[in-house]
Structure formats: C-alpha cells, structure tokens
Amino acid sequence: MHSNRLGWLLLAPTMIILFFFGVVPFFYVIWVSFHQWNPFAANPNMVFNWASNYRQVVFDAQLLASLGVTFAFVFFAVVSELILGYLLAQAFMKDFPGKAFFRTIHTLPLIMAPIIVGSIWKLMTTPSIGIIPSLVQSWFGLDLNIGQSAAAAFITTVVMDVWHWTPLVTLSLIAALVSLPPDPFEQAQIDGANKRQIFWHITLPMIAPAVVATVFIRLMDALRTVDEVLMLTGGGPGSATRYIGVHIFKEVFPRTNYGYGSAISVVVLYMTIVICWLLYVGLIAPRNTRKG
Amino acid sequence: MSFAYKLGASAIAFAVTAGMAYAQDASTFWAEAAKPYQGVTLHGVTESTPPSNYVKDVLAPEFEKLTGIRVDIETTSWDQMYDKAIKDMEAKTGIYDMVYIEQDIIYAYLSRNFLVDTTKLLADKPELKSPNYDEANFTSFANYFRGENGDLYGIPVEAFIKTYLYRTDLFNDPAIQAAYKEKTGNDLKPATTHEEYTAIAEFFTEYGKENGLDLWGTTAQAHTGHPASWYEFVESIEPTFGVYNWGIDAANNYAATVENGGRMNSPEAKAAMKYWLHLRDIAPPESVQSTWTETATTMAAGRAAQGLIYGENAAWIASDENQSKVVGKIGVAMPPLSEGVLAQAEAGEGYVGYYDGGAFGIPVTSKNQDAAMLFLQFIAQNDVQPDWALAGSRITNNATYDDPKVKELDAKLGGYFTMLKDQGKLYAGAPPYPFHAQVREAVAPIFYDILTGKIDPDTGLDQMAQKTEEELTALGYRK
Numbered sequence: 001m002h003s004n005r006l007g008w009l010l011l012a013p014t015m016i017i018l019f020f021f022g023v024v025p026f027f028y029v030i031w032v033s034f035h036q037w038n039p040f041a042a043n044p045n046m047v048f049n050w051a052s053n054y055r056q057v058v059f060d061a062q063l064l065a066s067l068g069v070t071f072a073f074v075f076f077a078v079v080s081e082l083i084l085g086y087l088l089a090q091a092f093m094k095d096f097p098g099k100a101f102f103r104t105i106h107t108l109p110l111i112m113a114p115i116i117v118g119s120i121w122k123l124m125t126t127p128s129i130g131i132i133p134s135l136v137q138s139w140f141g142l143d144l145n146i147g148q149s150a151a152a153a154f155i156t157t158v159v160m161d162v163w164h165w166t167p168l169v170t171l172s173l174i175a176a177l178v179s180l181p182p183d184p185f186e187q188a189q190i191d192g193a194n195k196r197q198i199f200w201h202i203t204l205p206m207i208a209p210a211v212v213a214t215v216f217i218r219l220m221d222a223l224r225t226v227d228e229v230l231m232l233t234g235g236g237p238g239s240a241t242r243y244i245g246v247h248i249f250k251e252v253f254p255r256t257n258y259g260y261g262s263a264i265s266v267v268v269l270y271m272t273i274v275i276c277w278l279l280y281v282g283l284i285a286p287r288n289t290r291k292g
Numbered sequence: 293m294s295f296a297y298k299l300g301a302s303a304i305a306f307a308v309t310a311g312m313a314y315a316q317d318a319s320t321f322w323a324e325a326a327k328p329y330q331g332v333t334l335h336g337v338t339e340s341t342p343p344s345n346y347v348k349d350v351l352a353p354e355f356e357k358l359t360g361i362r363v364d365i366e367t368t369s370w371d372q373m374y375d376k377a378i379k380d381m382e383a384k385t386g387i388y389d390m391v392y393i394e395q396d397i398i399y400a401y402l403s404r405n406f407l408v409d410t411t412k413l414l415a416d417k418p419e420l421k422s423p424n425y426d427e428a429n430f431t432s433f434a435n436y437f438r439g440e441n442g443d444l445y446g447i448p449v450e451a452f453i454k455t456y457l458y459r460t461d462l463f464n465d466p467a468i469q470a471a472y473k474e475k476t477g478n479d480l481k482p483a484t485t486h487e488e489y490t491a492i493a494e495f496f497t498e499y500g501k502e503n504g505l506d507l508w509g510t511t512a513q514a515h516t517g518h519p520a521s522w523y524e525f526v527e528s529i530e531p532t533f534g535v536y537n538w539g540i541d542a543a544n545n546y547a548a549t550v551e552n553g554g555r556m557n558s559p560e561a562k563a564a565m566k567y568w569l570h571l572r573d574i575a576p577p578e579s580v581q582s583t584w585t586e587t588a589t590t591m592a593a594g595r596a597a598q599g600l601i602y603g604e605n606a607a608w609i610a611s612d613e614n615q616s617k618v619v620g621k622i623g624v625a626m627p628p629l630s631e632g633v634l635a636q637a638e639a640g641e642g643y644v645g646y647y648d649g650g651a652f653g654i655p656v657t658s659k660n661q662d663a664a665m666l667f668l669q670f671i672a673q674n675d676v677q678p679d680w681a682l683a684g685s686r687i688t689n690n691a692t693y694d695d696p697k698v699k700e701l702d703a704k705l706g707g708y709f710t711m712l713k714d715q716g717k718l719y720a721g722a723p724p725y726p727f728h729a730q731v732r733e734a735v736a737p738i739f740y741d742i743l744t745g746k747i748d749p750d751t752g753l754d755q756m757a758q759k760t761e762e763e764l765t766a767l768g769y770r771k
Contacts, residue, residue, distance in 0.1 A: 041767040
C-alpha cells in the first residue's frame, strides 16, 4: 500500500504537467472546434455554431486537395525511408573500414531542428545560387526551380524528409537486427534457404514489431510536417506542397480562423489514429492471433 | 555700453544658461525617471530588419547604460513576429512590453484594443515625459499610428517607401545606351510608364543572355507560396495602374467585384497582373522564390538592372561594400505609372506606391508599461535618429533630413531620402482594414495558382474578388 502511494506521488508531477499541457489543450481544441471564432472578425467573440466547422471540412476543396498531397507525401516519404533505412541498417551490421565514422555522419541530420533543415534545403535549391539546381543542370541539362515546378517542389520535400529522417529508421532497425537470435538463420542456411527466402520468412517477421513501430512514428510525424516545408516552399508553388500541417498553420495563425482550424486539427488527429489502427490490425494483430 | 548691446549680451547669457539647464535636465531626466524601475527587464519582439537590429544592438544597450533598465529585443522573421505578438496579446500573457506594429496591422490591433494610448499615458503621468520627446518631431508617417481620437498608439521606428531602384552604371553606359537606342528607338532613362519599364526589362534580360552575364532586366518579388508576392502586387503594382486599397471599396459595403462596385477584378487590375507576370518571367529565376529580402539581395548582387525595392534595403544596397556589389551604382526614381495616376496621387485621390514602416507599441497586457514608455521616448529623440538612419535607411523625425551625415548618405543613395521627404506624400500605407491577413490568406491559394499558371489571370482575379466578398461576409464586415 505504502509503495503504491509512493508510486503515485512520484508520478504526480508528470501527471500534472501532462494534464495541463496535454489533456486540457486537447479538450480546449475540441471545444473551440464547435465555435465560429476569428478574433479579427467584426464580432471577435466565440460563437457556438454546433458542427458547422465539421460540415465545412467535408466541402472544403482546398482542404481535400491538401489531404491528397499529404497522403502522397507520406506514402513516398515513409516507404522510401523504410527501404533506405533497412538497406543502411544491413550495411551497418557488417564491418567495413570507417564504419563508426559513417554511422556518425549518417546520424547527424537527426539532431538538426526542422526549421534549420528547411533553411539549408532552401539555400541548396534556390536557382542560380543553390548547388542542387546547378548539379541537376550540369548532369541532366534540366532547370530545377521548385518555385515554379509543382513536381520538383513535391519531390524535393520528399527527398528532404528522407534525408532528415532515414537515420531514425536506420537506428531503429539496427537495434532490431542486433537483437535477433542467430539460430533460425543458421538453421535456414543448413536447410538451403536463399537470401530472399531468409529475408521474407525469417528476418522480416522477426523485426516486424520494430518496423511497424517505426512506421507509426514516421507516419505520425510526416502527417504533421510543417516547419521544414513552410521554410522551403511556403506550401507552394501554388498549393503543390500545402500539406495538411501547413494548411492548418495558415488557417490558424495568419488567418486566425481558430474555430475552423481546430476542427481540421481534430479531424486530422482522428484520421491519424484510424490509419495507425488499420496498420496495427493489418500487420500486428494477425501475427498475435497466429501466436495465440 | 549701449542698451542694445546690454540687451543682446543678456539674451545670449540667458540662452546659454537656459540651454545648459535644458541639457542637464535632459541628461539627468533618464536616470531620475528610471529610478522606480530598477531591476526591470523590458521584452520586445520585432522583425529582424536593419532598423530593428539597430534598436537591439545600439539603442537598447545605450538606454540600459543611462537608466539601468535592461531591454531585451527579440528579432525574428516577419511571420513569427506577428505570431508571437498576437498570441501574447490575445492570451493576455504579458510576455512582451513592446511589439513591432507594421503599418498595415495597426488597424487590426486597434480594433482589438491591444495597444496602450501613449499620448494619454504621458498626459496622465507627466513625470514620465522626457523633455526631448514631442510628437511634433515625427514626420507625417506617425499619423498612421493614431487612433480615432487622434492619439498616438505606436512610436515610429521605421518609415520608407518601396520605390524604383535602377543601376546608374548600366543606364549611363554609352555603349548600352546606344544598343538600347538602336533596339527600341528610345533613349535609355528610368522608365516613367509601364511600357518603358517593360522595354528596359526585356532589353537587359536579352543583353545579359547575349553577353553571358548574370544580369536580368528587373526584379520580381513573386514567391509562389509566401505573402510577399501578394503584397508586391496589391501594394506596389496595382496602385501604379490606378487600383487602390487592394481593389476593395470600403465605402461601398466592402465590395471587391466589379459588379458590386469593387475593382479587384477590374480591367486595370487584370492589366496590372499581366504586366507583372511578364516581368516575373524575364526576371532572375530566383524571383519565384523571392520575398522582400531575396529581391533586395538580387539587386545587391548586381543581378538586376532595375526593380521595385523596399527602402529599408536601399542604404545597404547602395553603400555597404560588405553586402553589395553595386555600391555607388544605384539611382532612385518614382515607379512607372499609368496615365492619370500621378494626378490622382497629387490630389490625394490615389497613390503611386507603398509607404511602409512600423512603430513600437506597448501592449495593454504589458506589466511594465511605464518603463516601456521611457524606452520608446528614448528611441524617439532627434539626437539618436541620424546614426539610425544611416544604419537602416529609415527616417521618422523631420529633423533627421537636415543632419549632415544623412545628407551625405542621401547623395550616395541617389537622392532616396530627398525623394522620401519631397515625394513621400504621393505614397501611401496599407488601407485601414482590420482584416488584412484574413483576406490575404483566403485568396492566397487562388493568387498562387495564377502565379504558377494553373489558372489564367482574368479568371483568377474574378475568383479572388468573389472569394474576398465571401470572406468579408463571413467575417461580418460585408452585409
């Protein structure tokens, strides 16, 4: 009994902080989402408007377009990071000269703030000044201008995200690969399994929990990408990179459309939870069921 | 000794004594007035610009030395500055004792009663009033920061016009002049019409290409995802075509569409858009990613022969060899105009371009309003203005124009300060709308689609005007 009370006492500071900085704002956003509230409107006060903001979400073409490019961004970024991260993790499992140095270098993007990453990539991609348009011009004879070309801007944001976050995937997968027992691999080799069969039937199932956890983290992060993209393209050209995080930012902060912006935030949170749940049901639950 | 001689000597003695007393009064004032605020630290937030950086790096430390009141000025990006200031005032957290108020946001802040009435504050607390401070010292730009009662709600810290800068070395080069004459049949001189400006821009872009130079005919602040492009169009391009106040008629129920009496999609607005898009196409390739900062950098790098540049950047472009490749090669002129626009501006019925700037205001939520008022009076003194003008090419006090150092810089700037003094009245600040960012962000996606060519300018401006009216109706301004 005594230790139980002590446990709660030790947990209390964290619980109090979480309550005020997590739970209270969360319910406040839900409350605001049921109001029409723009402090620079003729009536700057909050006006309860039932579910009008949620109704508007369904018919907002700009929002739907934003969701479309966001899903494309998330898909390409997360899949690329997963594949590249796995290949790098496998590479770092082997010994080669300078391995420690390369692993350190490879991890450096992780410690950079997203706003800095956006600034660096902006410098690197500005036409006539940046190194990337210069290289693309000299290697492929193409004019790369992410302020003009929607496709170029989209691809650049994906590449930037991959550059920034692949190290996280690599580190997670290295941890998973290191912890694998050697016995199943030795037995498979004795039984004559080739590399592809070993990967699909032994490695992947065994590291699946780590893969799914990593995908969850990256998925949630990618869905709420704001600062890097805002710095690099401002959501442009046009709306080509106006991902949902950028859309919410512009709706809530410059436009001060607090009520509607809150409604979009709640919807996006709900969608994120649903996507993660679907992934869990599709990838982890069947595995647990088979075990049971 | 004659009576007249005695009278003259007495007058001089009186003047000297009075002057010494005044000087002593002024120098001791700060220490005396600051006594109740020892240990106070003032917090301010502003955009990172040359004038604001001067406040942070020079004026704030000087004030601290005189008064013992510490001043922390946070300089950040334009959008972050607004974000932080508005959140602080909205949530009444009282973090900031001074916030930068750009001329176009003052109406929104006043409508929300965010700011302290500085005139009233000094009238209520005369012990705070510096002997050097007088609202009459300010140029007429200060009037943008007055409320309906005529009181001042912000102390001006910068004021400048966005005007036409051109490369004198290129425009005065005999070989280039001859080539231009041969190609166009006209003399090469700063443009006064849009047609002339376009011809010069086309000529120099072609000239740069033919001669393998990194030179284009014009700048363009045409970012495809940043509000800077919107501001260039509505504040600097449209007015030269006679479309004022963003094409919104406030007196006519905030109409924006032509059919309701607005001008946002008028033939003049559409002509302005096509003119500007063409210039964007022959500007340096970075223009589609350029905000006000990058446009100035393009000019300073010698990559453009002419352009519309915010005056806050004029000084360093024309005189700072550490940052600019075109020192001593910059001339200034009035922007090219459509017929009749100058007459309208002179009659006070229109304007030729943007008179920008900002002030420091005290949020009503500040916990150190009196100490902040002292600091704002300190930076408003005539004495501190000349060096500030040199550092940030900004003038907010009438006396600054007559300072020898400012006159010397004016010559280097091709007469920019003279233009600000004599022709500043032809330029205007942003319209007095409390809904700037709201309308801008509502139409931004359409505007950016015009820039990327996703929709044509005519259709786009029609949609923008329609969307503006919808937004103003939703905000409750349009009935």
